[in-house]
Amino acid sequence: MRRADELRVWRDLQAAHANATPNLFSIGPASVIDLSRPCTVLGGRNGSGKSRLLRSIAASLGEAALYLDLHHLCEQALMVLRSLNNLAEMKDELGLIGPDDKRLDDVRRVVGRDYESVEWYALDVGPEGQEIAAKFRWGRDPDDDPLTPYFTVSYAGITYDALEMGLGEFSVHFLLWILEQFKDHKDLTLLLDEPDAYLPPVGVEGLLSRLLAICQKRGWRMLISTHSEEMIASAVDHDGFLLLRMGESGSTDAYHSEDDPTIADTLLARPPIERVLFVEDESAWYLCRALLDQGDRSLSKSTSLVWGGGNGFMTPLRTSLPRPPKAELAFAVVPDGDQRGKMSDRPIDGQWPLHFLPDTGDPDELFRTLKDDPVALAEALHVDSAELQRKLDELEGEDAHDWVNRLGDVYGRPHVLTVLAACWAQAHPDESVRFALMVRAGD
Structure with a gap:
C-alpha cells in the first residue's frame, strides 16, 4: 500500500459506513460513543478509562466483538513457545497456514523489513488456565484445542523464529495472524487495546492504515486505544478521535474531535x-x-x-x-x-x-x-x-x-x-x- 493509498483509506472506510444507523453506547453520565462509526481512536492520560471502556463494549456486544489486549496475548503466547522443545517437529506436522501475499505485504511494511520469506503456523497447544486458554481458541468451538502462533522468517540471508524476534516484530505478526483467524466473520467490531505499544513511531501509521483496509474489506468496525501521537494525529485529521478524561466524580468523560479538532493538542508534542x-x-x-x-x-x-x-x-x-x-x-x-x-x-x-x-x-x-x-x-x-x-x-x-x-x-x-x-x-x-x-x- 503506497502512502497515497494510506491517506485515502480513511475516507473510503467512512464512505462505506456513511448511512449507518447510530449505535450509542453510554460511557458516563453525560458521554456516549457511537459504535456505528467505522473507526474510533481512543486517547487519554493513563487511568482515563480506555481499557475499561473497551472491555465494557466487548461485554455488551458479546460474539459480535473481538477484543484483543495484544500486550497480554503476546506475553502468554511467548510463555507457551518457550515451554516447548519440539517446535520444529510440531510445525512440520501441522503445515504452513500463511501469510498470503496481501498479509505478507502488510507485515513487511509495518515491521519495516523486506523479508525474503515468512511462514506462519498454528500450534495446537495453548496457555495454562481455562480463562486464558479460551482466548486462544480464536472464536472456534469451545471443545477445540487452543492454538498458539509460531513464525519463522528470513531476512538479509538470516533465518530466525518467533522466539528470536523483538516484541514489536512479534506483535505485528501475531496481530495479523489473529485477524486471519476471523477473516470469514462478518459485521464484527474489532476492539484493540494499544496494539502499537511495542512499535517504533515509523511503523504506527502503516499499522493503522492496514487495519483500516482490513476493516473496509470485511465490513468491520474498529475501536483502538493508543498513546501514539502519529495514530492520534491521523484520527484527528479524519474526525475519528475520542479523548477520554476522568471526571471530578470519578466517571469518564468523552470529547470527540469532530466537535473540537484541538482536543488532542495536549497529547501531541x-x-x-x-x-x-x-x-x-x-x-x-x-x-x-x-x-x-x-x-x-x-x-x-x-x-x-x-x-x-x-x-x-x-x-x-x-x-x-x-x-x-x-x-x-x-x-x-x-x-x-x-x-x-x-x-x-x-x-x-x-x-x-x-x-x-x-x-x-x-x-x-x-x-x-x-x-x-x-x-x-x-x-x-x-x-x-x-x-x-x-x-x-x-x-x-x-x-x-x-x-x-x-x-x-x-x-x-x-x-x-x-x-x-x-x-x-x-x-x-x-x-x-x-x-x-x-x-x-x-x-
Missing part, C-alpha cells in the same frame, strides 16, 4: 519545523495552511509559512536561495493558482521547488465560491444565516478581493479567512491530499 513555504499574501497563507491541515496534518505541523506582498519576490528568491546537498531545512515557493502558465514549476538543479496552489484562480476567488452555499457558510462562521444572506446580497458584484475584505470587516478578518480556507479545503479533499503529497515530495 509539536514536531520540529522541517520546511518553510513562501506564499504570496495573507489569503494564500490561510489557504495553504488549511490544505496542509486537511491533506496531511503531520506535514502541516512541521511546516512554517511566510507570506509576502504578491508573487514578485518569488522568482528572485528561488534563484538566489542556496540549496545545499543535505539541508537541515527544506524550502519552496508557492504561487497562487492563477500564476500557472506565467511562472514555471519545472525542476531546476540547485534550486528549491515551486508548487502552485490548487485551481487556476487566486485564493480570494476560490473563497468567494463558498457563497453558493450560504447556509453552510453561516454555520461555519457561527452567524445567523439570514443575516449572512443579507450581507452576501450587499456584496454581490464585488470582485473577489473586496468580497473577502468586506466580509472580514463585518465578522473579523482572521476568523473569516480561517473559516473560508478550512471550508474550501474540506470541500476539496482530493486537491488537499495532492497538494500535501506534492509538498512532501519536494523536500
Whole structure:
C-alpha cells in the first residue's frame, strides 16, 4: 500500500459506513460513543478509562466483538513457545497456514523489513488456565484445542523464529495472524487495546492504515486505544478521535474531535519545523495552511509559512536561495493558482521547488465560491444565516478581493479567512491530499 493509498483509506472506510444507523453506547453520565462509526481512536492520560471502556463494549456486544489486549496475548503466547522443545517437529506436522501475499505485504511494511520469506503456523497447544486458554481458541468451538502462533522468517540471508524476534516484530505478526483467524466473520467490531505499544513511531501509521483496509474489506468496525501521537494525529485529521478524561466524580468523560479538532493538542508534542513555504499574501497563507491541515496534518505541523506582498519576490528568491546537498531545512515557493502558465514549476538543479496552489484562480476567488452555499457558510462562521444572506446580497458584484475584505470587516478578518480556507479545503479533499503529497515530495 503506497502512502497515497494510506491517506485515502480513511475516507473510503467512512464512505462505506456513511448511512449507518447510530449505535450509542453510554460511557458516563453525560458521554456516549457511537459504535456505528467505522473507526474510533481512543486517547487519554493513563487511568482515563480506555481499557475499561473497551472491555465494557466487548461485554455488551458479546460474539459480535473481538477484543484483543495484544500486550497480554503476546506475553502468554511467548510463555507457551518457550515451554516447548519440539517446535520444529510440531510445525512440520501441522503445515504452513500463511501469510498470503496481501498479509505478507502488510507485515513487511509495518515491521519495516523486506523479508525474503515468512511462514506462519498454528500450534495446537495453548496457555495454562481455562480463562486464558479460551482466548486462544480464536472464536472456534469451545471443545477445540487452543492454538498458539509460531513464525519463522528470513531476512538479509538470516533465518530466525518467533522466539528470536523483538516484541514489536512479534506483535505485528501475531496481530495479523489473529485477524486471519476471523477473516470469514462478518459485521464484527474489532476492539484493540494499544496494539502499537511495542512499535517504533515509523511503523504506527502503516499499522493503522492496514487495519483500516482490513476493516473496509470485511465490513468491520474498529475501536483502538493508543498513546501514539502519529495514530492520534491521523484520527484527528479524519474526525475519528475520542479523548477520554476522568471526571471530578470519578466517571469518564468523552470529547470527540469532530466537535473540537484541538482536543488532542495536549497529547501531541509539536514536531520540529522541517520546511518553510513562501506564499504570496495573507489569503494564500490561510489557504495553504488549511490544505496542509486537511491533506496531511503531520506535514502541516512541521511546516512554517511566510507570506509576502504578491508573487514578485518569488522568482528572485528561488534563484538566489542556496540549496545545499543535505539541508537541515527544506524550502519552496508557492504561487497562487492563477500564476500557472506565467511562472514555471519545472525542476531546476540547485534550486528549491515551486508548487502552485490548487485551481487556476487566486485564493480570494476560490473563497468567494463558498457563497453558493450560504447556509453552510453561516454555520461555519457561527452567524445567523439570514443575516449572512443579507450581507452576501450587499456584496454581490464585488470582485473577489473586496468580497473577502468586506466580509472580514463585518465578522473579523482572521476568523473569516480561517473559516473560508478550512471550508474550501474540506470541500476539496482530493486537491488537499495532492497538494500535501506534492509538498512532501519536494523536500
